[in-house]
Amino acid sequence: MTGGPGRSRKSPDQVTIVDVARHAGVAVSTVSYVLSGKRAISEVTRTRVLASIRELGYHPNAGARALASRRANTIALVLPLRAGMQVPVVMQFAIAVVTTARRFDHDVLLVTSDEGPSGLRRIAGSAMVDGMLVMDVELDDSRVPLLRDLTRPSVLIGVPADPTGLTCVDLDFHRAGQVCVEHLARLGHHRVALLGAPAAVYDRGTGFAHRTRAGVAAAADRHGVTVVTQPFEEGPAAIRQELADLLDRHPDLSALVVQNEAAVGPVLACLPTLGRRVPQDMSVVAICPDQFAEQAAPRITSVPVPAEEIGRQAVALLMRKLHDEAVPEVTLLPPRLTIRDSTAAPTARTPR
Amino acid sequence: MTGGPGRSRKSPDQVTIVDVARHAGVAVSTVSYVLSGKRAISEVTRTRVLASIRELGYHPNAGARALASRRANTIALVLPLRAGMQVPVVMQFAIAVVTTARRFDHDVLLVTSDEGPSGLRRIAGSAMVDGMLVMDVELDDSRVPLLRDLTRPSVLIGVPADPTGLTCVDLDFHRAGQVCVEHLARLGHHRVALLGAPAAVYDRGTGFAHRTRAGVAAAADRHGVTVVTQPFEEGPAAIRQELADLLDRHPDLSALVVQNEAAVGPVLACLPTLGRRVPQDMSVVAICPDQFAEQAAPRITSVPVPAEEIGRQAVALLMRKLHDEAVPEVTLLPPRLTIRDSTAAPTARTPR
DNA sequence: CCGGAGCGGCGAAGCGCTTCGACGACTGCG
DNA sequence: CGCAGTCGTCGAAGCGCTTCGCCGCTCCGG
Known part of the structure; x- marks a missing residue:
């Protein structure tokens, strides 16, 4: 524990490359080359070194390695x-x-x-x-x-x-937005709403929100679909309110694109209470993790973020x-x- | 870029403690002591060194530091x-x-x-x-x-x-379980169910699940409450089914303790469709993050995991x-x- | 007036590793 | 048979930092 006079002050448990070299009867540099493979080492030496490494339980010191090699890994x-x-x-x-x-x-x-x-x-x-x-x-x-x-x-x-x-x-959120709209357009929808992230996210200049919106708009344009865009705050109460307002103002909406993980569940829960069954009265596409989409009822058509x-x-x-x-x-x-x-x-x- | 003959092969952008020492006109060790505060340094020297550090944009090399001090921070x-x-x-x-x-x-x-x-x-x-x-x-x-x-x-x-x-x-999940049951008992509930984590979590021997269950059981015992314990799988469909079964078998349940983040939302959504309004017909306590509890409708009485x-x-x-x-x-x-x-x-x- | 104790600072010895140049021992070729 | 070219290995020089021992001051009490 105290380290006899010969061993200077190294801690007892730290096995160093020197120990390995001594144990294997080779030079320190040889051990290093075995480990890094940067020079040819004979098969016999290599196995001997590797055996010593295993036997001693050697782990290269990360700090020393970083210092010498200038790479921290x-x-x-x-x-x-x-x-x-x-x-x-x-x-x-x-x-x-x-x-x-x-x-x-x-x-x-x-x-x-x-x-x-x-x-x-x-x-x-x-x-x-x-x-x-x-x-x-x-x-x-x-x-x-x-x-x-x-x-x-x-x-x-x-x-x-x-x-x-x-x-x-x-x-590619732009394409993701397009893909959602194209799917809906192909099904015959003409009035679609994009329920986006909270307004703060747009204001902050978050790329994915803006890009999705642009993609949705572009595809809508191309396919003769009208789009209403609406940021969506969090919390089921707020969502319910906003959804109700939205449907009030745009009673002819037949599909929603939801890009707001937290809103997916509540939106699905609210729609029936607002007189819209999914998917008969209202189609819903979400940009959200598959896990969410699978677990919702009904399971949601979605574009996952990979x-x-x-x-x-x-x-x-x-x-x-x-x-x-x-x-x-x-x-x-x-x-x-x-x-x-x-x-x-x-x-x-x-x-x- | 090439590093003149004098400068050996150091990369140009790496400022070392040597550079700082030279710039401040002190020894390397002095710079080190200024940084670590392990020895007294005069105020005048210290400020001079700190100025040099700032001016040169010096950051100690973590690897070297770890190597020398034997602590990686x-x-x-x-x-x-x-x-x-x-x-x-x-x-x-x-x-x-x-x-x-x-x-x-x-x-x-x-x-x-x-x-x-x-x-x-x-x-x-x-x-x-x-x-x-x-x-x-x-x-x-x-x-x-x-x-x-x-x-x-x-x-x-x-x-x-x-x-x-x-x-x-x-x-303290044991106490958390107790607290939930005590709250319900105080309100006058006598028949309570614990909706726990998926069965796999119990089988795996996850401490918090077992401890909560024990706490719930202990408190129930003490307060004359009957408890039904039931693991709960994930996915809204499974949850709905399990919940329906549970209420079928135990129609006189008047309260639920839910320890399953993912189940909270679906359970709340299902209860009304099974003829139980919350909280009039069924009280619900959850062990889940505040965020979940706040956002649910109605807001859930809960014990958050801090x-x-x-x-x-x-x-x-x-x-x-x-x-x-x-x-x-x-x-x-x-x-x-x-x-x-x-x-x-x-x-x-x-x-x- | 002198000895001892701090204080503030210096120099150097590592920390454990990588890497470069050197060097024997072979090999193959002319 | 001799010389160049590998191949495999070694020794030593750092990498940038901490820390220990030391030393010259200044200050104080006896």
């Missing part, structure tokens, strides 16, 4: 912690990121933006991470100029207004940037519409 | 990634952990359990983290013996069957362990019942 995942976040999606995403990063032999440092840009500076400056994944990027995000300056590569989830010099991944896929892609892109490979500035994942039980052809309801 | 947050997790709670918790850790000048490494125990070994062995927070601990958790062996301290969220030698934090508080406590405890302070093995947070609109005295319904 860690990436940062920068989460926002604002209200109105899509919690399950974020979680799914985070898990995909960790899992994928591990596959590339990297770990993930969890960072929140509440320290502001200085937090990013600190992380990057201290060389704790080799690169960073930044979530929930807004159209005009204050972190973007900083990221452009930083020496470490980064990948953004979400697309800012000007993606020049950046790397961004996201669902959080897992986005996470994988983001990590993969970051890894390529770490290897100095060129990557596209914007990667948009194609939306996939899953048709379930909440959409149908409209039934003649009010005479024109 | 990082803690691991070990998440499960099983199905049936309480996603919003986990998220809340994670954010609280990161925020609190930062307050102690630590960062957070996000780890998932899918690598199994070897993942924990790797993290601990590589000295990337000084300690770990392990979430979602089960009664008989395979990670527990490992944690006991590890040299690095850890704090568990959840309490295993035998917490000896560990440090655990959790909501994720944020648990996160803060867990980090605080871990920090104390890092400083070799003694901490209690089990810290149980007292449940707080918030009375809202979903509970009332029972109305005579079926004649005895």
Whole structure:
């Protein structure tokens, strides 16, 4: 426990590369090369070293490795912690990121933006991470100029207004909006409402909300569909009220596109009480996680946000940037519409 | 860019402590002591050094620091990634952990359990983290013996069957169950059902589910209340069915305790269609996040899981362990019942 | 007037690892 | 038979930081 006079002051439990080398009867550098594979090592030596490693329970010291190799084998995942976040999606995403990063032999440092840009500076400056994944990027995000300056590569989830010099991944929300409307138009709907995120989300300049709205509008235009757009606050009471008002003002609506996870359940619950059965009197398409769509009654036709896929892609892109490979500035994942039980052809309801 | 002959091969952007020392005209060690405060430094020197640091934009290299000081200033947050997790709670918790850790000048490494125990070994062995927070601990958790062996301290969220030698934090679910039943008993209810988590969660030996059940049973006993216990699967269809069955078998139930985030909404939605208005015909108490309880219609009397508080406590405890302070093995947070609109005295319904 | 105790600062020895250049021992070829 | 070219291994020089021991001051009491 005290460490005899010979052993200086090393803690007893820490096995170092020196111990491994001694145990295997080779030089320290040989052990290192066995581990990294950066030089040829004879099969016999390699197995002997690996055996020693296992026997001693050796784990390379991350700090020393980072210091010597100038690579931390860690990436940062920068989460926002604002209200109105899509919690399950974020979680799914985070898990995909960790899992994928591990596959590339990297770990993930969890960072929140509440320290502001200085937090990013600190992380990057201290060389704790080799690169960073930044979530929930807004159209005009204050972190973007900083990221452009930083020496470490980064990948953004979400697309800012000007993606020049950046790397961004996201669902193609514009197309997602289109796909929803096209589906409804094909069914014969002509009057559609988009129930969007809370107004604050639009005001904040959140890309996905704006892009979806644009996509919906574009497709509507093209297919002769009229669209009413309406932000939607949270809370079942507010939702009920807003929905009632909406139907009051536009009694001839026959379909809804809902882009607001939290609203999906309440909307479905309210519609029958407002005299609209789903899907007979009102079709509903949602942009929300599959899990939500599957569990609702009726099951909802939806375009899921492929959080897992986005996470994988983001990590993969970051890894390529770490290897100095060129990557596209914007990667948009194609939306996939899953048709379930909440959409149908409209039934003649009010005479024109 | 090429690094002149004098500057050897250091990357141009990395400011080191040597640069700061030179700029401030002091020794490297002096800069270090200014930063750590471990030795007295004159005010004049300290300000000069701090000025240089700011001017040069110096950030200590985390790897070097960890190597030399043998402390990484990082803690691991070990998440499960099983199905049936309480996603919003986990998220809340994670954010609280990161925020609190930062307050102690630590960062957070996000780890998932899918690598199994070897993942924990790797993290601990590589000295990337000084300690770990392990979430979602089960009664008989395979990670527990490992944690006991590890040299690095850890704090568990959840309490295993035998917490000896560990440090655990959790909501006092036993008392939470009691509190719910006591509230109902006080209102005059005599026939209560506990709608629990999916059966798999019980089978898995998840502590909070078992403890709640025990607490409910104990309080029921004491107050002369009869309790029906029933695991509840997910998905609105299943829930509706199970609820209908339950009411069929026990038509005289006048109150429900729901410990199943995902079931709260559907249950509330189903009850009226089964001829039970809330709270007139059926009182409902839930153990779920406040957010859910507030947004439901009617707003639900509930005991929230204080994720944020648990996160803060867990980090605080871990920090104390890092400083070799003694901490209690089990810290149980007292449940707080918030009375809202979903509970009332029972109305005579079926004649005895 | 001198000895001892702080104070404030310096220099150097690592922390555990990667990586570069060097160097024997083979190989194959002229 | 000799020389160049691998191949496999070694030794040593850092990476940027903390920390220990030391030293020259100044200040104080005896």
